[in-house]
Amino acid sequence: MSSLMACIAGMALDAVFGDPVWLYHPVRIIGKWISMLEKWLREFCKNEERKERIAGGILWFGVVMVSIGIPWGLLYLAGKVSFWLRFALETFWCYQLLAGKCLKDESRKVYVQLVNHNLEGARHAVSMIVGRDTGNLSEAGVTKAAVETVAENTSDGVIAPLIFMLIGGAPLGFFYKAVNTMDSMVGYKNEKYLHFGRFAAKMDDVWNYIPSRISALLMIASAWIFRMDYKRAWAVWKRDRRKHASPNSAQTEAVCAGALQVQLAGDAYYFGKLYPKETIGDDVRPIEPKDILRAGNLMDGAALLTLLVFGLLKYCMILM
Template identity: 60%
Template sequence: MIGYAVLGGFVLDAIFGDPAWLPHPVVYMGKAISALEKGLRARLPKTPKGELWGGRILAFCLPVGTFALTSLVCTGAAALHPLLGLAVQMFWCGQALAAKGLVQESTNVYRELTKPDLPAARIAVSRIVGRDTQALTAEGVTKAAVETVAENASDGVIAPLLYMLLGGAPLALTYKAINTMDSMVGYKNERYLHFGRAAAKLDDIANYLPSRIAALLWVAAAALTGNDARNAWRIWRRDRRNHASPNSAQTESACAGALNVQLAGPAYYFGEYYPKPTIGDAVRPIEPEDIRRADRMMYAESLLALVLGLLIRGIL
């Protein structure tokens, strides 16, 4: 049943994406994280050790609770009727994937850049990146959008797809809980340096293999879409560690090589300057059309991952 749920979920995401009117599990995960953080901070000592323990409790409770609750719902639905169980799994698998949403948001950036309307493009890209966007040039906006497509191809598409192929919707949503937790508390600033450490480490572990598989699939996708697969492989091997996270530069480096552009580099976050290394070589200037090229490679590698996964599960 898992294979059919994954296939159905993939199709649902490709057609509908994440409609704004439809309640999304990640929203409730975010509310749970905020409530748990507030409760833990109120009850534990306001010391580095106390915050470390608070973060560890959060990093245990949210994924375990997510897996237990979603497994219970899926099992209960299947007990009522196998088709109902399949429908629930399929629906949640679709919500765990973010391919169409990623393309929609990056396309919004592309449209504003090609008008051209730089202020609107800055606003559009601010919806999908964490860096400060108010002073970005058109090149900076384009780079930010391409980097986001490349990075989220891993943690927004390939990683949840791999986890749902292994354990259906419950495991995919457990991964999303880990990822959401990292995006909310996994910062190295004063507030989360200790409290967010466990969440960040757990996210690194959960993404370690998926990010590398995603990078290899990106190289294959570059060949399928007419981009530079050989250079994608070369830059991935050279620059895949050019990031503070052990996983974030995996797909970014493959993307930079495939497009023959330079990504990453210094950026501002919450008004603070971060001197990050660059990824790739500036063989040519980056251009808005690179956003669409990155989207096509993201879709191509997603299809590759789906087909390979279903073949392994014996569905195809």
């Protein structure tokens, strides 16, 4: 019961205060551990393909074990001292592991610049939350990039960690964040990480497979709540959810495109190179800055539905 209460309290804190940037974030500690392990394991690899794959697997298990073990151990010790100490610690961690308000605030900065007709400012603001080149984006391109990142991060920044925490408390939330962070740090298909990061990339696909689809369905329900085009959201999700190199990334993006009646994705530049990509959604109407706020509303609705559905399931399991 304490973990469920901590999740609810942590979500409330995130909604009100956002990410406590004045504190050293635990995900940064996970990132440091990943970098340290990678450095040690690279010495073992000697640039041999087979050894790199083995080392990548060792990295994954090493990071996951530490990321779960330390929070579990600290919560156990805190519980020996006081129920309220354990509750406060777990609440704070649940608060830190969610990124809903931070994502909304950063995307809103893009919106503010766009409505003030400051395209250069909007390009800079969106460059803080996307990986693509933004220097030559049009107003529509900037808007689309912001909407896409809110839609995609609805799953891995909010819904997925919330699901894991509602199932297994903060330690399982740290597990998810470790999986996600490893993919973002070593899960690239370039020369350096093609073999070393393969296991991390595959595990990220595996552990996001179900949460990304749950997120999409809850976003469709959220579209109905906010009186958006939930029927088109459902249709576009069924049609376009596989239009991405990742099996998970287009799930929520497709729902968002359908709900907003706009077209997302398409070709994009990364580090000066054009990467052709399929479009997602239908070009029913031109995208507009206010769609950034609408995407944020979809995310909020889906997050509340996640808390309601999985919170009730958790409560029923406790009573059984």
